Amino acid sequence: MRRFRYRCTVCRTTSPVTLGAADLAAETEAHRHTIHGGHIPDDEMTGEIDRLGRWYTALTPLTALHARIADELSDLHDTKTIGHYWWATAGATLLIGAGAALALLLVGSAL
Ligand SMILES: [Zn+2]
Structure with a gap:
């Protein structure tokens, strides 16, 4: 099972864990539209995390x-x-x- 998260560095918030790329995209779009009026925050992060919540890319x-x-x-x-x-x-x-x-x-x- 793969786990993903979205991090907005402007709001300094991290999404709950999502269990698929489609759920991650929905979470990302919802945040962008709700908080940022559809704009894409600079330096936002999306990616897969392990069960400890660490980004695999890190x-x-x-x-x-x-x-x-x-x-x-x-x-x-x-x-x-x-x-x-x-x-x-x-x-x-x-x-x-x-x-x-x-x-x-x-x-x-x-x-
Ligand atoms: Zn934000």
């Missing part, structure tokens, strides 16, 4: 990968909650670590 690639895996693992248990379950965080760390170890093994065996 995360480093490794952190984004960890967040994506932890999001998906947490969504397996419950899609309505926010945050990561401890076991999802541990599972994501374990998967990334195992992937790195496997890559090292393959490179080491090839040399």
